[in-house]
Amino acid sequence: MRVASFQFIQRNLNNISARTSQANDQLGKMSSGKRVEHASEDPVAANGILNYKQELRKLEQYQNNINLAENRLRREEWALSSAETTTQQVKEIMLGANNPAITQQERDAYKEELQSRIDEMLDLANTRDEFGQYIFGGFQTDSSPFVRNPDGSVSYAGDGGQRDMMVGDNVKVGINHSGELVFGGVPNPAGDFTVAYDLQGDSRDDNLRVESAVIDDKGSFTDAHPYTVKFEAHPTDPDSITVIVIDDAGNTVPADPVANPKTYIPGDKITIDGVDITIKGEAKAGDKITLSSEVSDGSGQDTRDVFDVLNRAKEWLETDGHNPSGQSEMIDILGELDAMGSHFTRVRADTGNRMQRIENQQVTHEDMSLTLNKLRGGMEDLDYAKATGEFSQTMVALQATQTMFGKVQSMSLFNYI
Numbered sequence: 001m002r003v004a005s006f007q008f009i010q011r012n013l014n015n016i017s018a019r020t021s022q023a024n025d026q027l028g029k030m031s032s033g034k035r036v037e038h039a040s041e042d043p044v045a046a047n048g049i050l051n052y053k054q055e056l057r058k059l060e061q062y063q064n065n066i067n068l069a070e071n072r073l074r075r076e077e078w079a080l081s082s083a084e085t086t087t088q089q090v091k092e093i094m095l096g097a098n099n100p101a102i103t104q105q106e107r108d109a110y111k112e113e114l115q116s117r118i119d120e121m122l123d124l125a126n127t128r129d130e131f132g133q134y135i136f137g138g139f140q141t142d143s144s145p146f147v148r149n150p151d152g153s154v155s156y157a158g159d160g161g162q163r164d165m166m167v168g169d170n171v172k173v174g175i176n177h178s179g180e181l182v183f184g185g186v187p188n189p190a191g192d193f194t195v196a197y198d199l200q201g202d203s204r205d206d207n208l209r210v211e212s213a214v215i216d217d218k219g220s221f222t223d224a225h226p227y228t229v230k231f232e233a234h235p236t237d238p239d240s241i242t243v244i245v246i247d248d249a250g251n252t253v254p255a256d257p258v259a260n261p262k263t264y265i266p267g268d269k270i271t272i273d274g275v276d277i278t279i280k281g282e283a284k285a286g287d288k289i290t291l292s293s294e295v296s297d298g299s300g301q302d303t304r305d306v307f308d309v310l311n312r313a314k315e316w317l318e319t320d321g322h323n324p325s326g327q328s329e330m331i332d333i334l335g336e337l338d339a340m341g342s343h344f345t346r347v348r349a350d351t352g353n354r355m356q357r358i359e360n361q362q363v364t365h366e367d368m369s370l371t372l373n374k375l376r377g378g379m380e381d382l383d384y385a386k387a388t389g390e391f392s393q394t395m396v397a398l399q400a401t402q403t404m405f406g407k408v409q410s411m412s413l414f415n416y417i
Contacts, residue, residue: 118314138180174354207281224273244257264279
């Protein structure tokens with residue numbers, strides 16, 4: 001078969017072009033470091049690479065969520081730690097003020113200092129995160145959750161919602177505690193009621209106080225508060241005091257206190273309306289204690305509001321608390337402050353547990369990311385040693401083709417005539 005000069009030249013040019021294109025592709029892969037740049041080069045590997053990249057992008061999003069959750073929890077942890085410190089400072093103020101020898105000027109200084117601590121606690125309750133959202137507002141993050149009323153009380157305008165953040169497959173972590181829980185859920189050290197004292201006489205060696213008032217029998221409980229505890233002189237024993245408990249409906253324990261007076265024994269339990277009441281300390285005739293609750297759903301007031309406790313302390317400073325009633329109330333206030341501090345500590349510990357869980361999840365993601373990148377790299381990344389050898393072979397073949405084509409192209413029969 002006769003081979004025309006055009007066909008010969010075209011075939012060699014195509015060969016040179018193919019070698020050049022191959023060399024360019026190899027240079028491109030060596031530049032990018034990728035073995036598979038197009039799905040057509042290795043469909044199976046390309047599909048695996050795509051799946052690995054999707055998993056890596058998901059891990060990256062989880063890492064972003066982890067960073068956000070960690071920042072918010074750290075902010076909350078700081079606020080709770082500051083609240084613990086503020087609570088301790090309030091307790092120190094009350095202990096310092098509980099001295100009958102202080103002057104009015106010193107009392108006023110204590111009041112100003114306490115008001116500053118209340119303002120500081122309100123600022124902590126309205127703490128914001130890095131995006132300006134209120135961290136203790138539940139789901140209500142755009143407006144102040146705690147608002148001071150004209151009478152000095154503080155109202156909660158948020159809700160009880162907890163915001164969750166996905167930090168892994170099927171792994172959610174709460175990134176906040178609602179203000180309802182943190183500042184409204186302090187366990188009531190008195191049990192299920194708040195206590196008011198109306199005590200007679202001078203100071204006592206052992207202050208009269210309610211140790212606990214707990215709803216023990218919810219089936220019998222009718223919410224007939226306030227319950228009034230009265231202490232009277234014993235009709236036959238001048239050295240003893242009798243105790244009567246009266247509910248809001250007029251029911252009494254004992255049922256007939258005149259015919260069957262109940263001698264007051266410190267620490268003895270008295271039960272009325274399903275409520276167990278334990279009182280300790282020295283009682284005198286004419287003393288009266290009132291147990292009440294702001295809750296009327298049958299559950300009792302088993303929690304206290306932080307700002308109610310602080311305002312109760314403020315009211316104590318504004319009155320003369322150096323009397324039997326004031327001293328008994330001081331015992332309750334100090335107990336509530338201790339309960340506040342412990343409550344903040346418990347919530348802070350839960351925040352720490354959540355942060356620990358996030359850190360553990362982050363370590364898991366880092367390990368998984370290393371594994372996925374290794375698998376992806378095995379399919380996608382270029383073996384430079386092999387690629388360099390293949391490129392050298394391609395360049396040798398290209399140069400040989402170019403040299404041969406140049407020599408053959410210059411040959412002519414006229415050179416032999």
